[in-house]
Amino acid sequence: MDPIALLAFISITGGIAVISWLQTRKEKLNTLSGLFFANRNLGFITVGSGVLFANINTALFIGENELTFTNNMSVMAWGVTSVFAMLVVSEFIMPIYLRHEIATTPDYLENRYDRKTKVIVSLIFLVNYIVNLLPSVLYSGAVAFNGIFRFSEIYKVDYWLVIWVLVWCLGIAGALYSLLGGLKAISVSDTLLGFAMFTGGLLLPLYALCELGEGNLVSGWNMVTTYKTSHWNSIGGPADAIPFATIFTGMLLVNLYYWGTEQYIVQQLLGSRDLASCQKGIALACVGKLLCPLLINIPGVIAVHLYSGMSNTAEVFPKLLGDASPPFYTGFMAALLFGAAFTTFNAGLNSSSTLFMLNLYKPWALKKGRKLSETQLVRTAKRFEIILCLAAMFIAPFILFASRGFYTYVQTVGGLFSVPIFTILVVGLLTRRVPPIAARIGLVFFICSYAIAEFVLEIKLHFLHVLAILFVLTAALMLLIGRLHPLSIPYQPNKAVKQELTPWKNRHWVALVLLLALVGMYVIFSPVGLAR
Template sequence: MEKLVTKVLGSGGTALEPIDIAVIVLYLVVIVGLGCWVGLSQRRGTEGRSYFLAGGTLTWPVIGLALFSTNISTIHLVGFAEEGYKNGLAHGNFEWMAPFTLIALALFFAPFYIRSRVTTLPDFLEMRYSRGCRDWLAVLSIVSAIAVHIGFTLYTGGVVLKGLFGVPIVTSIVVAAVLTGIYTIVGGLLAVVLTESLQTIVLLIGSIIITLVAYSQVDGWDGLAASVDPVKLTMLRPASDPANLPWYSVFLGYPVIGLWYWCADQTIVQRVLGAKDENHARVGPLFAGFIKILPVFIFVLPGTLLLALVNQQKLPPLEDTKDAYAYMIRHLLPPGLTGVMAAALLAALMSTVSGALNSIATLFSYDLYKRWKPDTPDRKLVVIGRIATFVAMILAILWSPLVGRFETMYQGVNTVISHLAPPVTVVFLFGVFWRGASSVGAMTTLVSGSVLGFLVFLLGFYKDVTGYHVPFMMSAFYLFLACSAIMIVASLAYPHRHTSDSERLVWRSPLEALQGKAWPGLGNYKFLALLLFVTMVTLYAVFR
């Protein structure tokens, strides 16, 4: 058995010590065992709302950690290390802009989701607009979960595991998908968020270790600053910068994809839908916003530290920048810590995939299957959800190897999101803040915006032929403007007839969102939102 494990895990040029293998095996046993124990020991595991939304028992620390953990995947670990090595801190904007949209989730969107007691976001769209909007978003959400959240994550994880241990990419994809699918299918959302909380701790510890080791070897901040181009330690860049992320695209484009991702994507928002009450639903995202400060320093900065070590001739140059993360593990960490970092990679991969699989189960069961059979009991819905999870896992395994055709993983996933998000962002944003947003306007925006986004994506994908060279973040902004125009024109042409349900799902004014009952003292969501906002503005002022 030991020879078999060593052959599988140690054939890629990086021999594993017994302690490394022990750490990895122990991690897998704990995570899968915990998820299955939760699902099998809780009687509510057979009740629909409890299986999919953890029975409305989630508190703010668990919500915050789960939001952070589901968002952080192998794409971040691998992609940010590569971007940090090539372009410095620029792509850290994806992390530091997130707290602003998490503030929007906490203040404006979460109250509606909790008060309406919806199970899914398509359910929210039906209450605000129409059944057609619900169905369209349900299908779109399932497709995006398989293609974006699962597909890219599995492939990127496969690339890293192959680089570290010589495991074939396809084998890595299948093993990770099966193990994650087991505890997701058995345990439901409660199992997902509990294992996510543990995985977040493992991920942070592993990332902090590699950052501290690299920081020490580069001789601190002074050594780093002296060894790389000064612009690499800044966040906001001019249009001519090779990072292809000009400052104006950050402020114009990110809110479009950020509002979709943090406020209107089922995979992410499902943690908020399972909140114990409205205050927990508000404070949880704000807690996640504070944690989002860390990735720039523990995911992006290590890549720049590696560049400094190469420039200082303490390490040989990389042959392929995609291997930056695995390269640091091989060259900077002693035996034992390699196993910790491998466990951290598995934590990131399994967390993202498990969250997406559970969301797919919820969407398929409640938004598609139950429409055709409305009398389906909760117990059967859980079974249907588990079947949907299994099918989605198979489709993701088949799709994952194909995403390797993109130039880089991180830019690839964000390119897809930038063309997928605009119509959904417009429909949710206008639906919450404009009473005149109509069902016809929403449906027209979703359909035409999705088609338009796909066409623009093709223009960029085949840019050598089409000559279309607009940065993907600006494409998101332009699509947002087009979808907004469609929404306004269609809504004015076909006014909305509000029901008692839809009437209460529109803020009369933005200030109304701040009138909800809050916890006293430091737990007040208004105070925390202001503190988070000021903190992020200060960080941008320092690292601009």
């Protein structure tokens, strides 16, 4: 373990924590609005950075570089094509959410359907966070830190034990940050991490190319563009990690769900001071997503030329970082990875607590006739976060035994919870007479069918195509129920709002530039570009 790397890691991480504390020490966290939504007063830079870093975590660094190393650049579709989904959410979905002045995405489903649907969806969200999101962030963070600092090698400790220790260290640190700082502290640290990533962070491919070229950057570049060029190909075939056709089926649905429905993402956007700030923030996050392959994909391509026969391919990224970077930069990137891990973890904890308090606990307490002060509610919210954190820390180490690999596990299990919710949301947005019972039947049908297809029968069809097929079938089932048993009084959306809903006037031409950049990236990473 290099002392310079460790010192750099501690200094940068500590510096970010101190700045976040200084920026938030006067914030009122004794109310649910202050704890969960930063009092709805975030500017576009803070919103964009918060959304981006709620998405970017060690699971992406570890998982996508691993798949690029073992497969090719087709995996970049998860991030790059999300730009289209983010722009759709910015233009069509966020105005609806802000118009309804919701606090959680299930709130809209309550307005459109009924309270039972809201409760069911809230529980689905919480189960997803407990078994998938929070454990995967902790596990990937532990893998990254062991790969960078090589604790298991240096101290001759069993790998399984090291993962347990690191998972608990990350979990405790993340929980303390969320409990003490709330959403505002998370957003401030995200802004600082965003600046660090898109300045110093982008130097990693250069260091890796120099390592490959034995000190010569041009020589390293010539090697990766001359040999094994198939790894540059983003146009995935049927046997690749992401077949190109799935971009237009299940992946589109997953991305639309993620950016427009996922609570820990939407909660960052709901903290915006107005619609224009929200849309500017989403555009800023889109720029970040287009730059992300430099860190979460391209290092995996370079690693193909440096390593062969790795027993644990999940450690490709941290191994490359440790081997190719000077000590200070290794510490800098370790701090960045640590921040990426605990900001997503914190956002997940914060949004889980939001769902529990506002959708489950508070309504239950009011129904029982209990009059709870804001201070009591905040105290209960923090206790719930502690319980959730402990559950995630116990589950996380067992991801090591996932049979189909870490990243495939994350995406496959995520599909079990995500697209069913998005399906009933879409039907609710596009219709006025589909009744609440149709939403509940749709959820049960989708989840059960997907679970059988993926975990019982294991049919020979990419899980993203399975999601798309079930989306169509579930929507058709809901429409049929709506035709047979329509609402007697059509649903009427909320018209009166307090928040400013004037859209950003430059959003359309900015969206066009972003979409052209998206297409350009697929041309670069294709058989007519670097993969020729």
